[in-house]
Amino acid sequence: MTPKRVVITGMGTVNPSGNSISEYWESLCMGQSNIKLIDSFDVSKYTTKFAGLIENYDFEQILDKKECRRLSKFILFGYAATLEAVNQSGLSIDKYADHVGVEIGSGIGGIDVLEKMTIALHERGPNKVSPFTVPMMIIDMISGFISIKTGAKGPNCSSVSACASGCHAMGNAFQMIKNGKAKAMITGGSESAITPIGLASFCAAKSLSQDNENCKTASKPFDLNRTGFVMSEGAGILIFEELDFALSRGATILAEVIGFGSSGDAYHITAPAPQGEGGARAMQLALEDASLTYKDIDYINAHGTSTKMNDMNETAAIKSIFKDYAYDIAISSTKSITGHLLGAAAAIEAIASILMIKNNCVIPTINYSTPDPDCDLNYTPNKVINKQINTIMSNSFGFGGHNAVIIIKNYT
Template sequence: MNLKRVVVTGIGALTPIGNNVEEYWQGLTNGVSGAAPITKFDASLFKTQFACELKNFDIESHIDKKEARKMDPFTQYAMIATDEAMLDSGLDLEKINLNRAGVIWGSGIGGLKTFQDEVMYFAQGDGTPRFNPFFIPKMIADISTGYISIKYGFKGPNFVTVSACASGTNAIIDAFNYIRLGKMDVTICGGSEAAVTQAGIGGFNAMKALSQRNDSPETASRPFDKDREGFVLGEGAGALILEEYEHAKARGAKIYAEVVGGGMSADAHHITAPHPEGEGATNVMKSALEDANMKPEDIDYINVHGTSTPLGDISEVKAIQKVFGDHAYKLNISSTKSMTGHLLGAAGAIEAIAGILAIKHQEVPPTINHFTDDEEFDNKLNFTFNKPQKRAVNAILSNTFGFGGHNCSIILKKI
């Protein structure tokens, strides 16, 4: 089958270290930590009292107050990142076929704050069922794509992927597949999450998944460090405009990179723990390389899942060494979660953007907060510790793995 080529023509980012793409890249290359004490609620009784929240963020500067009240924050974030990506793409809505333009988004949880607030309000009352009429539309994960399609008039395929922390990458891969199969010309894709709430922090605390380094939040996310002890919860969104190559070329679009392959796999092992030998991670990276018709030595940089958990980091590195062999020592590896925290369903989107920017600037962002080598890792590998590194970056691979054993990897290359 003659598959179409797919390129990235617009990007948008709303992250804990920058509220747009330019700020995000500056935060990444300057090694800025987005972690700080939680401001959204009183976290003094929680085991973890910090997170990677958005900074200097005012929703009313982006969305009308009345409209914003109808949206959960995860949808607000999706709209803002998409606005930036659409503006960046230069798409003229009057000159494209809106029936062949779609929206595919990712969110691991959806409207968690809305659900929490409505249930708490009901529980504190006298039992009379009083609920906001926007409760259900605000909460459901797919409402983000509904709002985006309404704003831009995109009438093609429209849905949300839910595969936990792999959701954002899952959405990009689905968008990639729809375009290369000739079913769409343009797709808005990405992911958003807004889980820094009492329920989010409390739930992950109960699982013992979060770092509890309350005395030093900015150093709490430390992937591959011997003293790592959990991830840091983040929030925000990333949006990409994917476009069929000839469609983009015909309108003279700016092209950031080409999407060339995607892989998906399941650990089939445990609901939260990764496979100890990285079997699912191995399979998904091999699948992505095969899909891209590329060899391991064609990859220059891997933006790893790298959450800063004791087991997850080890299994991912084992998988990289299995897949890449001797070339693993020539790669740059980094975890940008050391700076942004873990954005759950939005992680794959902002991390794909980090890879795209690495291609654009020929520079690899660092893994910050490395203090002590862990003998569990082969420290001859280049984890890009603490400082960015200039190098030729022609192709990147981005990994995201989620609870339930969901694994997604995507490959982008310079065009």
């Protein structure tokens, strides 16, 4: 069978930089960080007291009050983003239900529900644990819930690979359509891990920046003075479709997915493999899948977490694949603006990259002031640059040695 071409027809998001695609793009263009101190629970004893939070979104506009109370926030975020993406795509899911699938990733899932029910168990006993605890905390329920709400009856699954979850979900959706198993896929990632136990766990792992006095500038990927990542919450959802199917229904095509690569480090539970070897292999596999050479890539949306280890090793990985061109290619980490959405990061970064293609510009790495000798590439510091972008590569790497890379191009 001839592989099918896969295009993108819709996008949706709720994230700290905006509760819609238009709000998100405006914040990216302004280089505006909405990272702030956490006020939803007491953080006085935490080493990190800030994060990127979803605010001013009324979920009761899209679901009834009972469902909003019952559902984990990661499902609420994912459903809100799905509605925007499906609306933009114009896809009539009821008409093609058997051929529309769902593949959405999350790194942690319903930790908020699990935490709440654990407290109920210890304080009030087992009879006070909700019968909805298991279905609301398991990661696959985001795909299940969105399938139920939209009527999509095609392939239905969820990807779990820590901070690479969203990229693996998109890669799986891409392959599903490419191989003729679905006509369209609702895909992306969602995360809501900013809870007392979620924050405490990342603090204990010493993964987070502790720059509480300067939280808006704490995420500074590739800068010499970076001190850790900034945790955020939210979702990004994209509609992938088989090209001929999208054209047959008159859809507006935003971009084309042309390559995906994934690999495992087999090295350490949290640290990347030395010199980013695993990430480099995923980049090379994505290039081969897309039938491209490294010189065909115009922009890299780096994983760029603002941790010492990731940024140094990702830089080494890029150099190993892109050779001398590594010093010329435009690179940036939009996590400097949004913070790190964990399992949802890849999806909102794919959306940002598509918007860069559409607007012929590169969103910068903000908060960058002091070069690091180990991170010596062009990270597009602090200012948007105008540049024709045809083809992008987006990197995602997760705890456990999970590496995923997706390549997207302008549709012509």
